[in-house]
Amino acid sequence: MIQHNKISDSELRNKIKNAEICFGGNKKLKIYGTLKCSSGKRMKRENRVFFLSGNEAKENGFRPCGHCMKTDYQNWKMDLFNPQTDENTNLLPKDGTVNYYGKLFSRSESDFYRDTFLNSIEWKNDEAIIFGKLIFTKRKVAWYGDQQFEYTYSNTTKKALPWTAELLELKKIIEEKTGETFNSCLLNLYHSGEEGMAWHSDAEKDLKKNGAIGSVSFGAERKFAFKHKETKETVSLILEHGSVLVMKDETQTHWLHRLPPTKTTSKPRVNLTFRTILG
Numbered sequence: 001m002i003q004h005n006k007i008s009d010s011e012l013r014n015k016i017k018n019a020e021i022c023f024g025g026n027k028k029l030k031i032y033g034t035l036k037c038s039s040g041k042r043m044k045r046e047n048r049v050f051f052l053s054g055n056e057a058k059e060n061g062f063r064p065c066g067h068c069m070k071t072d073y074q075n076w077k078m079d080l081f082n083p084q085t086d087e088n089t090n091l092l093p094k095d096g097t098v099n100y101y102g103k104l105f106s107r108s109e110s111d112f113y114r115d116t117f118l119n120s121i122e123w124k125n126d127e128a129i130i131f132g133k134l135i136f137t138k139r140k141v142a143w144y145g146d147q148q149f150e151y152t153y154s155n156t157t158k159k160a161l162p163w164t165a166e167l168l169e170l171k172k173i174i175e176e177k178t179g180e181t182f183n184s185c186l187l188n189l190y191h192s193g194e195e196g197m198a199w200h201s202d203a204e205k206d207l208k209k210n211g212a213i214g215s216v217s218f219g220a221e222r223k224f225a226f227k228h229k230e231t232k233e234t235v236s237l238i239l240e241h242g243s244v245l246v247m248k249d250e251t252q253t254h255w256l257h258r259l260p261p262t263k264t265t266s267k268p269r270v271n272l273t274f275r276t277i278l279g
C-alpha cells in the first residue's frame, strides 16, 4: 500500500505506467476502486492510497467500490450476508442454533422443484384472525403431513394434506442431510418481493418443543433475518435457490425471524418448512 502524500506526481505517473499501481483507495472509508473512478478523484490527497492489486487492497481490509467495481462489490456484499455456507457453523451467537447448508440442489433440480411446487401444490391464501377480524394474506400457504394433523397458528386451525411424491422425496433428502426427522411441512408461496413474512417465532404448542425446523428455498433469493427477543441483536443471510437452513435447539424461544419484503425482485419464491407436529 502506497500513500499518495508520500510520493511525488512524477513517481506516481511512473508507477502507474509500470503497472506497480493499479487501484486507488480511501484510507478513511477503507474502499478501493479503479484509478478512473470519479468518486476516487474527489477525495483529499492525504486520504488516498494506492495498491498493486485488488488482493493487496483486500488484505489491507479495503472493500470494493460500489460505483466502479459493481460485480466485486456485489460479491463482497453477498459474502457479508453469507459469511458461512459451512453447515457446522452456528450463525447465532447464543441461545439457539441456526445452520445454513447452502445450495443442496443443482440449478436444474432447483428449477424443477420450484416449478413443480408452483403448479401442483394446493395453495390457499393464509388466514389469520387479528383483533377478532378474519383476514387473508397475499402470500399463499399449504400444509402437508404424515397424517391429517391439525395445526393452529394466527388463531386459525389448518388440517394437513397427504404428502405428494415430490414432497416426500424432498423430506427424505433433507432428513438424510441434516440428521433430523420431520412429520409435516408448511409451504409458503411469495409471488414477488413485495410479499414477505413479519417477525415471529415458530413456537406454537402443536410443534415439538425445541424441535428442528428444516427450511428449503426455491426461486427468488431473499434476505432472511433473526432478531434476539431481549438484546435485539440481529443476524441475517441470503436464502439461495435450492438452499437449506435448519433452526433448532432454543432458537424459537429466544429469537424472532422474518422475511423482509424487497423491491429488488418480482420473481416468485417457494419456501418449505419441514417440522415435527405433536400428533
Ligand SMILES: O=C(O)CCC(=O)C(=O)O
Binding pocket: 186, 188, 197, 202, 215, 224, 239, 257, 259, 271, 273
Ligand atoms: O419463507 C421463509 O423463509 C420463512 C417462512 C417461515 O418463517 C415460516 O413459515 O414460519
Ligand SMILES: [Fe+2]
Binding pocket: 200, 201, 202, 257
Ligand atoms: Fe417461521
